Amino acid sequence: MSGPSDRRPIVVGVEADPTRWMALAWAAEEAARRHIPLRPVRAEGVPTRGTRGREVPPSWEGWNEELHRSGKQVLEQTVDFVAARHPEVEVDAVLVEGDPVWALREESRAATAVVLGSRHLSRSQEVFGSASVALPLMAHAHCPVVIVPEPEHITQEPAYFVVGVDGSEHSAAAVDVAFEEAALRGAELRALYVWQPGPLRVFDEHEVQQEGRRLLSEIVAGRRGRYPEVDLRHELLIGHPVQVLTEAATHALGLVVGTRGRGGFTGMLLGSVSQGVLHHARCPVIAVPTRG
Numbered sequence: 001m002s003g004p005s006d007r008r009p010i011v012v013g014v015e016a017d018p019t020r021w022m023a024l025a026w027a028a029e030e031a032a033r034r035h036i037p038l039r040p041v042r043a044e045g046v047p048t049r050g051t052r053g054r055e056v057p058p059s060w061e062g063w064n065e066e067l068h069r070s071g072k073q074v075l076e077q078t079v080d081f082v083a084a085r086h087p088e089v090e091v092d093a094v095l096v097e098g099d100p101v102w103a104l105r106e107e108s109r110a111a112t113a114v115v116l117g118s119r120h121l122s123r124s125q126e127v128f129g130s131a132s133v134a135l136p137l138m139a140h141a142h143c144p145v146v147i148v149p150e151p152e153h154i155t156q157e158p159a160y161f162v163v164g165v166d167g168s169e170h171s172a173a174a175v176d177v178a179f180e181e182a183a184l185r186g187a188e189l190r191a192l193y194v195w196q197p198g199p200l201r202v203f204d205e206h207e208v209q210q211e212g213r214r215l216l217s218e219i220v221a222g223r224r225g226r227y228p229e230v231d232l233r234h235e236l237l238i239g240h241p242v243q244v245l246t247e248a249a250t251h252a253l254g255l256v257v258g259t260r261g262r263g264g265f266t267g268m269l270l271g272s273v274s275q276g277v278l279h280h281a282r283c284p285v286i287a288v289p290t291r292g
Contacts, residue, residue, distance in 0.1 A: 170258030
């Protein structure tokens with residue numbers, strides 16, 4: 001996500017409910033680990049949207065004032081929450097007015113990552129509902145977007161990350177982030193190429209599997225030299241990419257995917273594998289856009 005001298009902050013979208021601050025806790029820990037600032041962002045909707053007259057009704061002005069008052073209170077609690085756990089982390093809390101997707105997308109231009117939360121028991125509503133910001137933000141963010149589930153999932157020892165590989169530029173960017181995260185946390189890395197057989201018979205399955213192994217070897221080759229401390233396992237598996245990746249990451253520290261792809265992830269656009277793993281994964285999902 002960032003180099004050792006990079007001071008771009010970890011941006012985290014803040015919920016009003018303190019019981020849903022798993023994403024905030026994840027973001028604060030990440031900022032502490034990377035020695036970079038944390039930027040909690042509370043986005044308040046614009047209450048005057050839709051009015052046709054030039055005068056803002058007094059009741060709406062009161063609503064606007066209340067939104068700002070409650071938003072500032074939430075951010076003050078956020079600062080206290082982080083200070084109690086990571087007093088060394090520099091916190092720059094921001095209250096913005098407007099659409100959360102737009103606000104966080106703009107913040108992503110100068111961020112190491114943008115972190116959001118998602119309630120596990122209603123994950124489909126949280127990720128896919130009309131009020132969600134996750135999918136539109138993933139489609140347009142300028143940095144990795146991390147979706148942290150609620151409640152906290154159970155990890156497994158030894159700790160590991162999973163990254164989906166398909167030979168595309170998007171998955172190459174995801175592999176870079178996966179290596180970096182694994183190195184920061186002293187974790188293993190499982191790089192998976194998932195082959196999904198089509199409806200027509202493949203006459204040379206061996207050739208397909210050899211191509212998958214070649215892509216895996218090529219995409220990790222240069223990165224192993226940069227991260228020699230990372231214990232890497234690369235695997236070619238058969239099945240549906242969403243099912244295979246989420247099952248492999250059941251007890252992982254995180255699942256890293258590109259926002260788009262090709263090859264083994266046939267037709268992988270935002271809306272297929274990227275959406276699928278968000279819907280099914282129980283661990284944090286890190287969606288990585290291609291650089292530039």
